[in-house]
Amino acid sequence: MANDIKSPGSSVQVLAPATVANLVCGFDVLGMALQQPQDVMTVRLTEKPGIFIQKDDVYNLPVEPEKNVAGASLLALMEEWKAPVGFEVSIDKRIKPGSGLGSSAASSAGAVVAANHLLGSPFTKEDLVRFAMNGEKVASGVKHADNIAPCIYGGITLIRSIFPLDIVQLTAPPMYVTVVHPQIEVRTSDARQILRKEVQLKAAIKQWGNIAGLVTGFLKNDYDLIGRSLEDVIIEPVRSILIPGFDDVKKRSKDAGALGGGISGSGPSIFMLSKEEYVAKGVEDVMIDVYTRLGIEFKTYVTMINYEGAKCIIS
Numbered sequence: 001m002a003n004d005i006k007s008p009g010s011s012v013q014v015l016a017p018a019t020v021a022n023l024v025c026g027f028d029v030l031g032m033a034l035q036q037p038q039d040v041m042t043v044r045l046t047e048k049p050g051i052f053i054q055k056d057d058v059y060n061l062p063v064e065p066e067k068n069v070a071g072a073s074l075l076a077l078m079e080e081w082k083a084p085v086g087f088e089v090s091i092d093k094r095i096k097p098g099s100g101l102g103s104s105a106a107s108s109a110g111a112v113v114a115a116n117h118l119l120g121s122p123f124t125k126e127d128l129v130r131f132a133m134n135g136e137k138v139a140s141g142v143k144h145a146d147n148i149a150p151c152i153y154g155g156i157t158l159i160r161s162i163f164p165l166d167i168v169q170l171t172a173p174p175m176y177v178t179v180v181h182p183q184i185e186v187r188t189s190d191a192r193q194i195l196r197k198e199v200q201l202k203a204a205i206k207q208w209g210n211i212a213g214l215v216t217g218f219l220k221n222d223y224d225l226i227g228r229s230l231e232d233v234i235i236e237p238v239r240s241i242l243i244p245g246f247d248d249v250k251k252r253s254k255d256a257g258a259l260g261g262g263i264s265g266s267g268p269s270i271f272m273l274s275k276e277e278y279v280a281k282g283v284e285d286v287m288i289d290v291y292t293r294l295g296i297e298f299k300t301y302v303t304m305i306n307y308e309g310a311k312c313i314i315s
């Protein structure tokens with residue numbers, strides 16, 4: 001519902017969650033928001049029109065509005081707002097760029113959610129997804145919404161189409177998500193370039209069976225069907241080569257009782273879904289063991305689905 005625009009100098013903090021795109025078989029169409037990790041962004045309305053991105057000392061992200069995904073998303077929003085307006089943006093980046101956990105989407109989505117709040121909520125969630133997709137274009141060269149939509153809506157989303165935008169929110173049974181983020185960077189743009197442009201019909205048939213099975217499993221709370229459908233015969237065989245330890249993590253996590261899982265987004269993070277918390281923690285032990293043996297630095301999270309999406313903290 002639309003409210004009054006806030007006065008210059010007003011600011012708002014936003015928590016923008018990490019997201020797992022693709023959910024194994026649903027390349028560019030499925031995504032899920034996580035409770036952890038989250039970026040913390042502060043956006044302030046300025047007297048002076050324009051976009052002013054504060055420099056971050058950790059990742060050295062670009063401060064030019066058109067090169068920072070937050071700025072690119074705000075530019076799209078400002079084009080539709082039409083009246084002159086200014087935003088100052090600072091990002092406490094807790095989701096490492098190039099993680100496969102929707103770092104770019106969190107900044108894109110967080111920026112427009114905050115701006116919309118400061119402008120009195122004139123835009124719908126679907127509008128915000130549309131604006132934030134411009135940030136993804138900057139990060140990966142392509143507008144995709146499978147991180148942005150769950151980041152803004154929360155939960156699990158299906159992007160039935162991006163032109164025109166058609167977002168379907170899915171329900172799912174309670175599930176624990178275990179994530180390992182090996183501390184190597186895989187840029188989404190690079191991980192997209194290595195993909196083959198053509199798909200064999202045989203592989204496509206298997207893949208759409210799995211996508212339909214996964215969505216049905218979510219909607220029917222059918223854990224076995226979810227587990228059977230977490231299979232990717234098109235993207236994973238190509239991308240998993242970039243992730244040391246991938247096959248080991250996947251096989252041993254399933255042996256430990258996980259329903260299944262795979263590459264988170266374009267990697268290098270790997271996620272596994274479990275029905276029970278103790279299994280999710282056992283899966284974390286597997287991940288710790290694999291990466292400790294490999295001598296690769298890593299971070300792990302045992303978390304759950306975030307049903308709120310990017311949220312303004314009103315003080």
Ligand SMILES: Nc1ncnc2c1ncn2[C@@H]1O[C@H](COP(=O)(O)OP(=O)(O)O)[C@@H](O)[C@H]1O
Pocket residue numbers: 061062067068069070091096097098099100101102103104105107108138139140186187188189265266
């Ligand atoms: N605010 C931002 N947050 C994260 N990445 C950004 C931001 N602005 C620009 N980028 C660029 O986007 C790329 C990271 O996006 P991407 O490769 O999609 O990572 P992720 O998989 O973590 O989303 C990097 O090249 C980074 O410099």
Ligand SMILES: N[C@@H](CCOP(=O)(O)O)C(=O)O
Pocket residue numbers: 019021022027028029099100101102103104144146147188191192264265266267
């Ligand atoms: N569908 C995209 C998702 C990229 O997610 P990210 O978290 O790696 O940015 C892809 O697989 O390329």
